[in-house]
Amino acid sequence: MDIMEIDETDDSIYKNLVTQGNVHRGNQPKRCVAICLGLLCAVLLAGNIGQIIFYMIINSPASADATQTNDSVTSANDILTTERDRLQGSYDALSVDKQQLQVTLSDLTKEKDQLQQSYKTLTAERDGLEDSYRTVTNERDRYRANYKTLKKDNDHLRTNYSDMQKSLEGLQTTHNDLIANLSQFQTKYNNLQREKEELQTLFNALVANRDELESNYSLLRRDKDQLQKSFDRLNMSKSHTEASYTSLWKDKNQLQMMYNALCKENEQLQTEYSGLATDRDQLQKNIDKITGKVRGMKCPTRWSKFDTSCYFLSTAKKNWTESRQDCVAAGADLVVIDSQDEQEFVNRLLDVNQNVWIGLTDSLNEGTWMWVDGSPVTTTYWEPGQPNSFSGDQDCGEFLQSSHEGKWNDDGCFSKQSWICEK
Structure with a gap:
């Protein structure tokens, strides 16, 4: 804002310089014309003086006596002829100078007109600059007012930032308490x-x-x-x-x-x-x-969220017992599926035709399938013809991925494959 400020004294000096420059440009053609006219007058005056001297010599008494003497007349004629020739040469030179001065006067007149036009143009530019100066002055005042307003807003925003920083610290403490x-x-x-x-x-x-x-x-x-x-x-x-x-x-x-x-x-x-x-x-x-x-609540890294539970799909392969131990070590257990939505969610976690262990077993009582949390199996998604305990020791349940919702199958607990934990 300070860069845009213009001092009033500098403005008055600027106006005086413009005015003086215009006056000097207007006076220069006038001075040249006056000098040329003075020279022309001096030449004409010298010619007139020569003619007067010539007539005085002819009409004087000494010239009458001279007529009696041929030598004197001849000498006078030679002098007059020489003087006439000299005056004629001076006259011719002055005529040439007059023509040159007229050409110069014409050029000076044109230059005067051009300078006059330039003066008018500069006057218009000066008026435009004065208008621009007033506009810039108004803008300067407006920018000063905006600067003051922005400074107040900046101070206010800094105060608000400090308050928000304190509030953030309070919220962080509250978050820890909520955890x-x-x-x-x-x-x-x-x-x-x-x-x-x-x-x-x-x-x-x-x-x-x-x-x-x-x-x-x-x-x-x-x-x-x-x-x-x-x-x-x-x-x-x-x-x-x-x-x-x-x-x-x-x-x-x-x-x-x-x-x-x-x-x-x-x-x-x-x-x-x-x-x-x-x-x-x-x-x-x-x-x-x-x-x-x-x-x-958010689930840990590599765990997937569904409803109120978090699910983990292993990349390693272990038997059913080791898989459950791994889930328990992570604060969870093998997944318990008790709804259609959860069945479809687990199916989406798996790759095409992938098999994984789930928390389903009938090892305590053959033919009575129970979940690992002790709850009975009420809703089932067995493959057609399953469970069949084909080899006589298929006491653990596995999940088979399919394009629709997935199916269950009984398998030997000693088989090694991936598993899904739920907590």
Whole structure:
């Protein structure tokens, strides 16, 4: 911005130099014309003086006396002739000089016109420069204002950058705390999972008890109806069976007490059921929340993400037992496939016609296939005619890649091939 500033004194000096230059250019033709005219006047004056001297010599008394003497006249004639010739030569020279001066005057006039035009052009250029100067001055002022604004914005951005740097450090600390909390949440999730299973078992027992109580209530209801019918019959023969009526009345009161007790017990069971349902919903929310966080977690290098799990496809080849040991060493286990989407995902991980070990075995009980986490096999994708335990010792499951979704096959656990881990 400082480079664009123009001092007012420099501007006034610039204007004076332009004006003086134009005046000097306008005065130069005038001076040349004046000099030429002065020379011409001097030549004409000299010619006139010569003619006057000639006539004075002719008309003077001395010339009259000279006529008497031929020699004097002849001498005078020679002098006059010589003077005339000299004057004629001077006149001719002055004529030539006059013509040259006229040509010079014409050239000077043209040069004057050109200079006049140049002056007008320079005057227009000066006006343009003055306009440009005013424009540049306005731009300078505007740039100064912009510079001040940009400087304020720069200071503000530096302040914001410092604040953001501090915020970033705070976020980094928060991220580390969240990583630690995630590990704690994982432990709590496992504990909640175990508690959920215990509560599910208790809930199933309560449902069975409720069903049993409802069955007993139905029986008591039928008994009550039968008693009511008997009571009606007994009431018709009241006079004959007063004793029996009194006994039946007492039985009715006892049944009513039992019915009231059963109603209260049913209400208590209903209250307990509502509490268990509320706890179940809360556990489901916690599970969904933790599941969402797990889905957002990144997998280690060379592991592939699907839903809430990470999958690793080995490049080495080992038997089924060694493959599982390798997965356990990595904090995982052989893959457990329990959905159509997971079946298709595993199929996409493999090359064409590639076979890999999965966490499927019937080594504990021949013909009863179980996953390595102890869960039963509910959804299967066996090859047609499989498993067949062809050699009698095919106790381990393998995955066969295909163009659609892949298939399972039973094979000997001693075979060496790649495997897939899941965690």
